[in-house]
Amino acid sequence: MTRIDSRPLAGIALAGSLLVAACGGGAAPSPATQPPGSMAHLEATLLGAGATFPDPVYQEWIGAFRTAEPGVRITYEPIGSGGGVQQFIEQTTDFGGSDAFMKDDEITAALDARACDAVLHIPTVFGAVAVAYNLAGVDGLVLDSDTLAKIFLGTITKWNDAAIQALNAGLSLPDEDIIVAHRSDGSGTTSIFTTYLDHESSDWSSQVGKGKEVSWPSGVGGQGNDGVAAAISQNDGGLGYVELSYAIENGLPVARLVNDDGNAIEPTLESTAAAADGISIPDDLRFNILDVGGDGYPIAGATWILASTCGYDTAKADALKAFIRWGLEQGDSIAEELLYAPIGDVLQQKALANVDRINEQG
Amino acid sequence: MTSRTTTLNPGGIASSGRGRLGDRAFRWAVAAGGITVLLILALMIGSTTLDALPVFSSQGIVDFLTGITWDPGVSRTEITGTYQAGVFMFGTLVTSLLAITLALPLSIAIALFLSDVAGPRVARPLAYLVELLAAIPSVVYGLWGLHFFAPTVLKPVAKFLSETLGFIPIFEGPVVAFNPFYAGVVLAIMILPIITAIVHEIFRAAPAAERQAAYALGATRWEVMWQVVVPRSRPGIVGATMLGLGRALGETIAIALLIGGGTTINISLFQQGESIAAKIVNTFQESAPEAIDALIALGVTLFAITIVINMAARLIVRRLGDLSGEAIS
Numbered sequence: 041m042t043r044i045d046s047r048p049l050a051g052i053a054l055a056g057s058l059l060v061a062a063c064g065g066g067a068a069p070s071p072a073t074q075p076p077g078s079m080a081h082l083e084a085t086l087l088g089a090g091a092t093f094p095d096p097v098y099q100e101w102i103g104a105f106r107t108a109e110p111g112v113r114i115t116y117e118p119i120g121s122g123g124g125v126q127q128f129i130e131q132t133t134d135f136g137g138s139d140a141f142m143k144d145d146e147i148t149a150a151l152d153a154r155a156c157d158a159v160l161h162i163p164t165v166f167g168a169v170a171v172a173y174n175l176a177g178v179d180g181l182v183l184d185s186d187t188l189a190k191i192f193l194g195t196i197t198k199w200n201d202a203a204i205q206a207l208n209a210g211l212s213l214p215d216e217d218i219i220v221a222h223r224s225d226g227s228g229t230t231s232i233f234t235t236y237l238d239h240e241s242s243d244w245s246s247q248v249g250k251g252k253e254v255s256w257p258s259g260v261g262g263q264g265n266d267g268v269a270a271a272i273s274q275n276d277g278g279l280g281y282v283e284l285s286y287a288i289e290n291g292l293p294v295a296r297l298v299n300d301d302g303n304a305i306e307p308t309l310e311s312t313a314a315a316a317d318g319i320s321i322p323d324d325l326r327f328n329i330l331d332v333g334g335d336g337y338p339i340a341g342a343t344w345i346l347a348s349t350c351g352y353d354t355a356k357a358d359a360l361k362a363f364i365r366w367g368l369e370q371g372d373s374i375a376e377e378l379l380y381a382p383i384g385d386v387l388q389q390k391a392l393a394n395v396d397r398i399n400e401q402g
Numbered sequence: 403m404t405s406r407t408t409t410l411n412p413g414g415i416a417s418s419g420r421g422r423l424g425d426r427a428f429r430w431a432v433a434a435g436g437i438t439v440l441l442i443l444a445l446m447i448g449s450t451t452l453d454a455l456p457v458f459s460s461q462g463i464v465d466f467l468t469g470i471t472w473d474p475g476v477s478r479t480e481i482t483g484t485y486q487a488g489v490f491m492f493g494t495l496v497t498s499l500l501a502i503t504l505a506l507p508l509s510i511a512i513a514l515f516l517s518d519v520a521g522p523r524v525a526r527p528l529a530y531l532v533e534l535l536a537a538i539p540s541v542v543y544g545l546w547g548l549h550f551f552a553p554t555v556l557k558p559v560a561k562f563l564s565e566t567l568g569f570i571p572i573f574e575g576p577v578v579a580f581n582p583f584y585a586g587v588v589l590a591i592m593i594l595p596i597i598t599a600i601v602h603e604i605f606r607a608a609p610a611a612e613r614q615a616a617y618a619l620g621a622t623r624w625e626v627m628w629q630v631v632v633p634r635s636r637p638g639i640v641g642a643t644m645l646g647l648g649r650a651l652g653e654t655i656a657i658a659l660l661i662g663g664g665t666t667i668n669i670s671l672f673q674q675g676e677s678i679a680a681k682i683v684n685t686f687q688e689s690a691p692e693a694i695d696a697l698i699a700l701g702v703t704l705f706a707i708t709i710v711i712n713m714a715a716r717l718i719v720r721r722l723g724d725l726s727g728e729a730i731s
C-alpha cells in the first residue's frame with residue numbers, strides 16, 4: 041500500500057520543489073524558512089557532538105533548518121560534554137557542544153591542533169536546576185542557598201529543622217528525615233548545582249567543591265534525572281535536584297529559591313531567562329550564572345556550541361554560521377516548547393558576533 | 403554430480419590430495435581463531451594497562467586498591483586528582499556475593515526439580531522459560547528494578563529486615579532509596595538462568611545407572627538427589643557458580659541504576675554503595691582525560707579481580723575432582 045501511494049506523492053513533492061526553485065528568484069521568501077543573508081542555497085555536511093542536555097533542541101533546530109536549507113546535512117551526536125570537548129579538540133567534529141565552557145588548557149590544546157587564534161563559545165540556550173521534593177501535604181516550599189547546602193552536606197537532616205521552618209512560616213513541616221538524592225553519573229546538571237552551592241556556601245566549597253561529579257557527603261545517588269526523580273517520588277520526605285525541563289514535564293513539586301535580592305523565585309522558563317539579566321558577561325562568553333537577583337532563578341547555566349576561527353572550508357563555514365544564526369534568531373519558540381529558556385537579546389547579540397567570527401581566518 | 407560420487411566413497415576423501423589440503427587449511431583456520439583470541443586479549447591488557455600506568459604510579463598500587471577517596475581532576479596532561487578504588491571494589495564484591503548467595507541455592511533447587519522431580523511435560527517448557535530470562539537485556543532488569551521491583555517488593559523486605567535484624571551491621575537501617583541490597587537481588591535474578599541451565603545439564607548427565615542403583619538399595623528420591631546426583635556434580639556446580647559470579651562482577655547498567663552511587667564504604671546492605679563497573683559507566687562520558695585513565699585503571703582492577711576468582715575456582719574444581727574421584731574408586 042505505502043509503496044503504491046508514495047509514488048504520486050513523491051511526484052507532487054518533486055513538482056512542488058521544482059516550482060519553488062523556478063520561482064525562487066522572484067517570490068519573496070517567507071522569513072520563517074529563509075535564513076537571513078543567504079540567498080544562495082548552501083551545500084555542506086556538518087558533524088557536531090557533545091552535551092546531551094541541549095540535544096532535543098539541537099535536533100529540532102536541525103530538522104527545521106533542513107527545510108530552509110535542504111543542502112545542509114547536520115548531525116549532532118549527544119555523547120556528553122566531556123566527549124564533545126575532546127572530539128572538538130581533536131577536530132573529529134565540526135562543532136562541539138558543552139554544558140561547561142572550555143578550560144584554558146583545553147583551549148590551548150584546541151588551538152595547538154588547529155593553529156587558530158581563538159575558540160569561539162556560542163551560548164545557545166539556558167537550563168535551570170530545580171530542587172524537587174516529595175512531602176505529603178506540603179506545597180510551595182521555600183529554600184535558600186544556605187539551607188540547601190546544609191541539607192546536601194547532611195547537617196540539616198529533618199524537615200522541621202529551624203532553618204527550614206524559618207523560611208516557611210506558613211507551612212507545618214513534619215518531624216521526618218529528609219531523604220536526599222543526587223546524580224550518581226557525571227553531569228552538567230550536577231556541575232551547575234554544585235557551582236551554585238560552591239559559590240554561595242563556604243562550608244560547601246571547603247568540604248565538597250564543584251564539578252560534574254563530586255564526593256557527596258550525604259544522600260543517595262540515582263542515575264540520570266529519571267533515577268533522581270525515582271528516589272524522590274518513591275520516598276516520602278525525598279528531596280533532590282533535577283533539570284528544570286524534566287521537573288516541568290513530570291509535574292514534580294519544586295522548591296522556590298531565595299535569590300541574592302531576597303526574592304523567593306519559582307523555577308520557570310521566564311525566571312531562568314531572567315537569571316542572566318544582571319550578570320556581567322566576559323568578552324569570550326565563558327561565564328557562570330551566579331549572584332542572581334531581581335526576578336531571576338538562582339540556579340541556572342548556559343550551554344554552548346564550540347567552533348573556531350579557522351580550519352573550515354568555505355561551504356562548511358557558511359553552513360555552520362547560517363545554522364547557528366538561524367537557531368539563535370528563530371529557534372526561540374522551538375526551545376521554549378521543549379522547555380529550554382532562550383538566552384535573551386543582549387546575550388544573543390554577543391553570541392551572533394561570535395558566530396560571525398567562525399572561520400574568519402579562513 | 404561429482405560431490406555425490408565423493409560422498410558415496412568416503413575413503414576417497416582421506417586418500418586424495420585435496421583432502422589433505424582441506425585438513426591443513428582447516429587446521430590453520432582454527433589455529434588463527436585461537437591466536438586471534440590471544441591477540442585481542444594481549445592488546446586489551448596491554449593498552450589498558452599502559453593507559454592506567456600513570457594512575458597506578460601516581461597513586462601507588464596499595465593506596466589505589468585500599469584507599470576510599472575518589473576525587474577526579476580535570477587535567478588533560480597529568481594526574482591531579484586522587485583515585486582510589488576501595489569503595490567500588492567493596493561494592494562490586496558485596497553485590498556479587500549477595501547475588502551468588504541468593505541465586506545458587508535457588509538454581510540448584512530449580513535444576514533438581516527439572517531433572518529429577520518434574521516430568522518432561524513440565525520440565526521442558528519450564529527450562530525454556532528459565533533460559534528466556536537470560537535473554538532479557540540488563541537495562542530492562544535495571545529499569546524494572548528501579549521503577550517496580552525495588553519500591554514495591556524489595557523496599558518492604560529491606561524495611562522489615564532492618565527493623566528486626568538491624569542489630570546485625572549488614573542489616574542496619576535506615577534503608578535508603580537505592581542500595582546494594584536492591585542491586586544484589588536483581589543481579590541474583592539475572593544470573594539465575596545461567597547457573598540453572600548449566601547445573602541442569604550436569605544433573606542430567608549423572609548416569610541413570612547410579613540413580614537406579616541407589617533406588618534399588620532402597621534410597622528415597624530425596625536421598626538419591628542429595629547423596630547421588632548432587633555430590634557427583636559438585637565440580638560442575640562450582641564451575642557454574644564461577645560463571646555466574648563472573649557475570650555478576652562485570653554487570654554494569656542494572657547495578658548503576660540500583661546501587662545508589664555511594665562515595666564511602668557502608669557495611670550495611672541498605673545504605674548506598676557503588677561498584678567498579680557502575681562507576682565507569684556513570685562517569686566516563688563527562689570525565690577529563692586524566693579521569694578516563696583512572697576509570698581504565700578501575701577496569702584493569704576488575705579484570706584482575708576476575709582472574710583471581712577464576713584461578714581460585716579452578717583450584718577448587720580440581721580439588722573437588724580429586725576428592726570425588728577418590729570417593730568413587
